Amino acid sequence: MPPPIRRLFALLLLLLCACAQAGELTLDALQRRFQPPLHVQPQLDDLPVWPITSELEPEAGPVGYVFESIDLAPIPGFEGTPMNLLVAIDRKGGFIDVEVLRQHEPVFLSGLGEAPLREFVQQYAGKSLKQEITVSSAYGNTRAGGSETRVVLDGVTKATASVRIVNQTVLAAGLAVARAKLGFADPGARGPTARARADLYERLDFATLLKRGLIGHLRVTHAQAEKLFAGTDGEGADEGALAEPGGTLVDLYVGYLNAPTVGRAVLGDARYGDLMKKLEDGQHALWLATAGRVALIDDQFVPGTPPPALSLTQSGLPVEMRDLVFEHPAPDGAPAFNASGVFRVYAQAGLDPARPMQFTLTLTRAKGMMLPRITHQTVTLDYRPEAALFVYPPEPPPEWLVAWAGRWPDLLAIGLALTLLSAVLARPDWVARDARRLALFRNVFLAFTLVFIGWYAQGQLSIVQITGAIKTLTAGQNLASFLYDPVSLLIIAFTVVSFFVWGRGTFCGWLCPFGALQEFVALAAQKLRVPQMRLPRGVARVLDRGRYALLAALVLSAALAPRLAESMVEVEPFKTAITVGFDRSWPYVAWAVGLLATGAFSYKFFCRFLCPLGAAMTLGGKLRRLDWLTRRAECGQPCQTCRHRCQYDAIERSGAIRYDDCFQCLDCVGIHADPQRCAPVLLYMKKGRTVAPFPVPVRAADARP
Structure with a gap:
């Protein structure tokens, strides 16, 4: 093929592939699907999704997102072409709706029809990306269902493989948007997160917890803070720090309460039990406390919200923690705190408590009376509890392996x-x-x-x-x-x-x-x-x-x-x-x-x-x-018994087997092996002669004359 024609052929092929994997809806088409008070906004530049806003919450920003699965998860179907589904999720990761736009699955095109597929995708409404969603089948389901964290959708008989691919498409596209726009972490990047060992407990005092790093501690002196603000508008703005350079500006303490060794020491046995009952599966509890001149929270703090001056990150990604509004006593042997609280991290944040966590405290100084110039500096506490406190659950099997197990x-x-x-x-x-x-x-x-x-x-x-x-x-x-x-x-x-x-x-x-x-x-x-x-x-x-x-x-x-x-x-x-x-x-x-x-x-x-x-x-x-179908030298020369009885016409006049046409019915094998049906054997027996007890194979001629 000449090079110009080859290049034209390749270009045509690329265009066909591009057309097969491009979204098809316009903003007008989407706006017709979502009626007031909901409004679909223009597609974002950084991600092929359309934000959904609400007249009832004009200042809230997007209340959800709608997108086509083929733009985010073009997973090939059983027939080889990616299907296209319209998926809408709310700002908490819940499914608003899933609609079939285009699909090429043979069983749904003209076999069962699209009705069973449309009924299947309707099951996503009301479910959440925070749940583990799997598909049952007529052949049994190996996963438990019906809980808040695990959902099993009813499959479609005779289309088990296709609906599993639909499920993977919906989840892959939905999670891509949730991670980009809703702050969902990507736990799949490093496998399942660690869980605290409920069976491991040591009774330790507060000093030992600090020494072993089970409770993280960061102390910032006035002198250290002054050094942080050097060369900024905040330099020299804290007279107290200048007067007592060696004094403590802030002592920050952090503890991972899910681990019994830490949680029972900080809260006491009774309150620890209450906390574990309050936490849902996959949630984490962190104890945060401060001493010194800077407090973790103040009188303006709103219960149930994140700490205003403290943030948590892991592997460079932000992790939200919120006040649990959980009253607790001060730990025995601990210093006097100016603030202390228990904060919750939700499961979808993807926090792995066995990996290093970074707690960043923002220090603020103001200079001037009328229009003060505000300066911020940060200090960071790296915290990683002992690995022995945790166990990593087995990584959940991929969806295809679930299909095999079922x-x-x-x-x-x-x-x-x-x-x-x-x-x-x-x-x-x-x-x-x-x-x-x-x-x-x-x-x-x-x-x-x-x-x-x-x-x-x-x-x-x-x-x-x-x-x-x-x-x-x-x-x-x-x-x-x-x-x-x-x-x-x-x-x-x-x-x-x-x-x-x-x-x-x-x-x-x-x-x-x-x-x-x-x-x-x-x-x-x-x-x-x-x-x-x-x-x-x-x-x-x-x-x-x-x-x-x-x-x-x-x-x-x-x-x-x-x-x-x-x-x-x-x-x-x-x-x-x-x-x-x-x-x-x-x-x-x-x-x-x-x-x-x-x-x-x-x-x-x-x-x-x-x-x-x-x-x-x-x-x-x-x-x-x-050439495993055995023949005798007499096959075809002159015996034609097998050829005449072969209903597939797979035997030549020469007696050779045409393997290209043979369906392996074994009729000719039976005739060959049965002395009462094999003509050469019968003939020799009548003449008083014997034949070799083992057949003599001849090379089969596969090519037709």
Whole structure:
């Protein structure tokens, strides 16, 4: 391809990706959604969000924010394209509303329809970003729910992976805004915060607490303060400091009360117990006290507010602390304080009490009588309690791992089935030698594939997974969305491994639910003596090439025209017949039923001639390293028994197996292994001759003549 054309192609690709990940609403459209007294303001310059103000609180500033998820969290969906949700949160991090703007999930486009998805997102209203929000499913939920700090949303049957991605999208976008505009800390940057050990207690006096650093202490003398103000308008403005340079300006004390060793020593056992009852899960209590000429709080202090001259930071980020209005006695052995209080830090602030905390006290001096010039200087107390006082809880698992935990019974059942299938394919002679035994095993396994893997566990692999992966990678995203569908991922992994050992037929012949359904339809048709039609070899070859053309068209459309790909994948009836169990509008049902009906006359017609996923599987089967279907020297020369009985037309006149067309039904293996059905063995027996007890494999010719 010439360089100019390549550059034009790359530019077109970038434009398509940009269009797929851009917000779509205007200010006018948003204002129509939020009626007075609420008003949507113009979008901010530093963040793609629209502030919401209220006529009832004209001086309060924004009472909430509204934004499109695709601007903040363009997480690829199951189909590969990020969905776009309109999310509105209030100034405390509560959800006002969540609305679906645009989505490309196959199960919601024309399968279940968008109604279940819209009902799902309505559950966010009234919930909060301060809560742990997870999604249940029809396969069980491993997380407790129904508390103030943990919420479990009702999932959508047959769309478990998609709604988990919706949840991740809502939370990721909401937290991005909450951290930027609402002061939420980002605990995920360093994992879960430490918790005080309730079982660890030492009875220590106040002096020992100070010596070991369990209570932080900062002393500022007059001389030190004068040095801080040197060269400013505040220099020399404090006559008391000049008169007594060695005297104390302020003694600042800090203690972390959640730790029993500190809390019980400062408050006493009874008041400590009262405090622990008052604190909610994840909240922290700090004891602050001052002595000397500067007080922590004064007569103008408003209870329930932060201390006016003292601030707390951690890792460079501000942490708000508020007066708890908690009366308490002075600690035994402590000096006389001019002020003392208990202050609360809320859970969403993200404070980690086991990490260093910085308490900054602002010192103020005024110079002049009429229009005094005010000067501020700060001093900082670094405080870090002993690490032994804390324990770090295990980091909560990612949402995709929760999905795996919730599906472990299904994964175990499917894993055992795959193990059994592997054992049978590794040594197929015993099962296949008896035709009735093979039919029983195959029909039972295919019934498991159809009912359990397909209709129940929703493990039908689809061409959508290939086109979705292409869209995701084209958009510069990773394939993490595949982790939300553990059953499909397990089957994908097994199928990829099987390519190297047995070829494409392991999936197409044993693990495809729609393929199993087609086989049962064909068996029923044969029982009912429905006339069977074998296509001429030339026609079959032309039709076979058609599935590769479909695959190529789908791959190109996924990369260059994603909207077109969404329609083209409907050539595959898997979603209609398996994912939603024919619960769909009539054109899709008619197409699926029509293909099944065609398979009643022409054995597995769709699988052999139209399936684009089957074409991809065939290409994957090129990785096969073994010719594991054994043959005799007499196979095809002259014996044609297996070729005539193979309903897939996968055996050449020469007797060689065309692995590209083989669905591994094992019929030819059974004939080969059964001396009562293998024609060469029967012939030799009639002539009184014997054949070698072990088959002689010949190299299979995969390429057609």
